[in-house]
Amino acid sequence: MQASTPGFGLRDKVVLVTGASSGIGAATARAFAHEGAIVLAAARRAAEGEAVAESIRAEGGRARFLQADVTREDDIRRLVETAVADYGRLDVAFNNAGTDGRFAPFVEQDDANYEHVMNTNVRSVFWSMKHQIAAMLRSGGGAIVNNASMGALIGFQNAAVYIASKHAVMGLTKTAALEYFPRGIRVNAVLPGIIDTPFQDHVWGDEAAKQAFxxxxxxxxxxxAEEVAGAALFLASGQASFFSGQGLVMDGGYVTQ
Incomplete structure (x- = not known):
């Protein structure tokens, strides 16, 4: 598997991707491997995640699958510890795993949905960055990219909890960037809009609604998903050495209207 864009400078970097079993996560895992990185592809779904890793290896890339549930801090700690134990360091993390939860009017939202969405989208990113940053500090620096969604910038009807979670991810991103940019760790986010993935199929429920949006x-x-992967690679690479605390919006211009 030959690198397509040598300027990214990601060859031999140790990269962790969560939510790597499908969609944006799978595309980004493949993109990092295509650039010569060593990819740890993590997800809850073992069969799908292993298939992604196997497809990368079949094309000559370096990847392994690690089963993990990002709502469990012990699982997140284990992912980082595995990278350090087996490869000596963690250079890049793409914290992509997330959920949409249940969309409903504000007054119909409940604590169960709140806990599910916040645990998956916010607490997992907090835990991930906490352990990733600690490992990167020990090895001299690195880059973290979070998946925050264009929902980090706007409101959206019937999606109060999801939107709140993505605003929170940007808050974590900016704060970590302020604290650790001077110590060699850049923290940024991608903010995708509607992306043609299974996640969006679930959000909209039917093709007509998705196409209308x-x-x-x-x-x-x-x-x-490949377009988002390209943005994640850029933010993780030396080409983005002056970027930290930023959210790169990829929404087809939706929020500019």
Whole structure:
């Protein structure tokens, strides 16, 4: 598997990707491997995650699957410890795992949905960055990219808890960036809009609703998981050495309207 963009400088970097069993996570794991990185692909779903890792290896890349549930701090700690024990360090992390929860009017939301969404989207990112930063400090630095969604910038009807969770991810991103940029760790986020993935299929429920939202973007289409992966690689690379605390919006122009 030959690197397609040598300027990214990611060859031999040790990269952890969560939520890597499908969609944006799988595409980003493949993209990092294509650039010559050593990829640890983590997800809850073992069969799907192992299939992603196997597809990377089949193309000559370096990848292994690690089963983990990001709502468990012990699982997150184990992911980081595995990277350090087996490869000597952790250079890059893409904290991508997340959930949409249940969309409903504000007054119909309940504690169960709140706990599920906040645990998956916020607490997991907090735990992930906590352990990732500690490991990166010991090895001289690194880069973290969080998946925050364009929902970190706007409100959206019937999605109060999800939107709150993504605003929180940007808050964590900015605070960690302020604390650790001077110590060699950059922390940024990608903010995708509607991306053609199984996640979006679940959010919208049917193809007509998803297409209507895609048509409402300036681009007039959905984005692709590969486009988000390209942004994540950029933010993780030396090309983004002056970026930290930023959210790179990838929404087809939706929030500019």
């Amino acid at each position: 895609a048509n409402a973007t300036v681009a007039g289409r959905s984005g692709t």
